[in-house]
Structures are given as structure tokens and as C-alpha cells.
Amino acid sequence: MAGRRWALAGMLCALLFCSACSTRTLLKKQKLQVLTNEQQYLVDLDKTLSATPNPEVTSQTSVFISGKTLDKILAAADNVQVPIQQIKGAVFHVDNVRTEFRDNFPIVTIKCWASKPNIKTRVDLVVSAELQPELQPGPPPSLRLNINIIRVVPNVRIGFLKIRLWWFVRDLVHAKLNNFVAGLPKFDLPLRQDFAFDAPPKSLPERIPTPDGYIDGNVDLPGYSVHGAIKIDRLIFLRDGLHVLISTDLSQRAQVTR
């Protein structure tokens, strides 16, 4: 009987530890993959800048949006509080979502917490994630930035006692939080899909001097417009923000005559 208890206890501990280990291993593999992606990004960036120190000259247009500007938009998600549907009585609160741009996929830091007031439990969370671009084929084509979690740090408060949880609970919380992050903002770059030059027709008064007088009249100038589509050539993340290199496919429209 005692032997069975020892075996059961041992197996339970092993199961618990292995469960934590397998989750931890999974997270480490994710971390390794993220680092591999970052390394590849830097290799590509180094190669590009070595061949062309100013990459925008290879395109027709470039647009830059600073990280600060994107944070101004993300500020809309500040202090949002909603019930957690999966857990009765629980509330999920987002303090803020901010970007940290670097010469790589930018990091998104999401400061949030979840609470269950009836048992006086609150879990503070700081979620760090990366933005990864994904070109969406058109029409019209667009650029979507997806979120990839890289780190979660939780605290658990039960009444006046603050317990810091590492390892097992953190890993579990992390794994479940992927579901929350799937619902976090997806950026769609606010770029126009079309490109246009428009010069309307106009009529200008004109006086032609003659040797002994003048002739008055009007000069009619034809108008024309040129419209085209925008195509994203390349996206470069740098520490100041997002650099988007664009080409235009200009096609003519019928000339607008007087």
C-alpha cells in the first residue's frame, strides 16, 4: 500500500513536471524560431543595405509611418475592459498596447490584467509580442501585420498576498493567452490603393498686342488626368518606424477637354 502511494506520488510529480517541461520546451522552441526569424530579417536587411545603401531609390515612392504615429492609433485600445466569456465573473482589462520599433520585426507590448472580483484574484500580465507582416493579395492588395507572442510575465494577487508565479503557471497562462492575442489589433496600413494626378481644363484670358491695337480672346488649355494603382514592393522595419517602398502602375484616362 505504501509502495503504491510512493509510486503514485512519483508518477504524479513526474507528470506535473513533464507537463511543465513539455510546455516550457514548446515555448523555448517558439523563442528559438522567433530568434531564427529575426536573424533572417537582419541577414536580408544587411544584404539589401550593402547592395543599395538607400533602398527607396529602387522604388518610385516610399511612405514612412513612425512608431509614435502607430502608437497614437493603438491608444484607442487603452483602458478597455470586457468580461472574459470563458470564465464566469472574470474581467479582462487592457491598460495599453504600444509598439517598440527596432531594426527587426517590431515588438508590441500589451499591458493587461484579468481579475475575478468575487475571489479577490487579479492576474497582472505584461505580454510582449512581435509584429510580422503578411501581404494580402488583392484586389485591392494590402499589408497586414500579425502578432506573434514572445513573452508573458504574470503576477497573481490573492487578497493581500502577492504570489509570483514562474515556470508551470506562467507557461500555462502563456499557452492560453494565445487565444486572447488572436483577437488583438491587426494593423492594416492606411495607404491609398490608388494614385492620381489631375489637371482640370482651364481657360485663360489673353491679349495679343498688334502694331496698332490689340486682340482680346481666351486660351483654352486641355486638362488630363492620370490614374494608377499602388503596389507594395517591400516593407522595411527600422527603429524609427515602418518604411514602405511602393511602385505605381499608371494608366491614362480619357483626356478631359474643354
Next chain:
Amino acid sequence: MNRRSICITLAILGLAAASAMADSLDDQIKQKQKEVDALQKQVDPKVAPLLVDSDIRVWVASSILTTVTAAYNDQPNHHFHFGSTGEGGQIKNSNGGGVGCGWYVALEPNSECRPGQSPHSACGDLDAPKLSPTYHPDGSFTIAADYNFSFAAQVHGHVKGPAGPCSLLHPLPTCDCPIGGGAGTSVHAEAANVGTVTGDVQITADATSWLVYNVKLASPPSIHTDLKIDLQKPGGGSFTVQVPVDTPLPPEVLAAGNGGQAFNRDGELVVGNPPIVDRKYHITLTPANVKADATGYSVKASAEVTWLNPSP
């Protein structure tokens, strides 16, 4: 070996294997982080010149401006037209001399300079089928175009009668009192010229558009033509007079337009599915710095975000 020992041994072996795998991954992560850090140091000096110190920046290559002129060239109609609406004085008055008391030429009112052009007595037509742009290292942009120009007019040519006495008190003949009304005819006259015009293109930006341009002609100030007009002499015969007409090219802005907006200034931020947050925003751009150089034209702007609906 009893079952308890086997279970404990298996548990320990499992733990050891898991731990070994974790240590291997830790080493790989450390090594990978080192490689990433080294690459970052390598990239730092190459990135520094590309950084932008504004909220928004839009850059347009000089090649795109030539693409726009190419689009103009491809269009079927490059015709500019002048139609007269009135006249002051006369086109030309010889004020005596020559035949009798001289001659004058004026527009034939309410006539047609060319078939179908009534009531324009004089008209000018210029065709510039091809614009050739040149982008200069200082960022200025000029265009040149070869042209064909023609000027046509329906004119009244009048040869005055010979000098005559005005009165008994002024019996000597003068052109103040010509004998007879002279001879007048309605004559169609045309002249043509070819040449090259050049224009300057100015580029700027304002709150409505990142690219606002206008085109002004730079040279020549006018196009010269010589109208040759056949005049009838009183009593028969004719002679030809040549009247120079310098048609000024308009000094005002000939073409102006804008490149539209680079941004959809109205956007929406949605969080979650179903949405936890769904807010509409508007971005106000204030251009601050327009710069042109050999590569192209850029404009920086500050951006302010305004929310159009309250947070939930």
C-alpha cells in the same frame, strides 16, 4: 526490481531526458541571440542614414514625374486653342504713305477665322504632342515641348483714297480728307511657326495633398508670326502687306493639380472578434518640410489622430 522502483526509475529517466532537451534548447537560444546581436551591430551604421525624424514622410522619385509626362504624351489630344472675343484699335494702320493715304487692317467682326469658328475673327492653334521632362540635381523640374503653331484671321483690309482738299479754306489735298471711301475687302490670312517651349514645374505640399504641382511657361515669351494680307487698290490691282503678330504665351500657371493623398486619413481600429474595440479615427497631416534633390521629392508631416467615436 519491484514496481515501485521501476516507476521511480522511469520517472527519473523521463525527468532527465526532459531536462537535457531543455538545456540543449537553452544553449541554442543563447547562441542564436549572440548571432542576432552581432548582426545588429553590423547593420547599425547602415541604418543610421535612413532614419526619419517626423511622424510621416512621403518620397516621390524623379522617375515618377517623367512617368506622368509620358502619360500626357500618350494621350491623343495635345491641342491648345485661342479664340478672339474682341479688338481694340486696329491690327495695323500704315498712317499714310505708300498707296494714296495708306491702308489699315482690322478684324472682320463676327466672322470665322476658320470654318466652324464663328464668331471668332482671329484664332491661334498650338499643338505640343510631346513633353520632354528634365529633372535637375537641385530638385527643379523643367519640361520642353516642340510645337506647331498657326494663326488665322478674317480681316478687313482697307486702302484709303487719295488725298483731297478739306474745304475752300483748306484747299490743299491732305489725307485728312481723302477722295472717295477707298477700297475694302474681307481677307482670310494665315501664318504658321514651329519652335520649342519650355516650362518650369514647381512642386510643393499642403494639408490636402502631399504633392501639389503647377506648370508655368518659361520661354519663349511669345510666338512670332507674319500675317500676309492682300489688299485691293482703289481702281484695280492689289498689293500685299505683312503684319507682324506676336502671340504672347500665357505667363500664368498653365496646369496645376495634385497627386491626391498618400493616406486614407480615415481609418478604423478593431480589436477582437467579436470586436472588443471598434473605433473610427481621422489623421490630420500638417506638411512641414518639402525637399527636392537629385533622387526626387520628399515631404515630411506631423500627424494628429482624432477619434470619431468614443471608446467603449
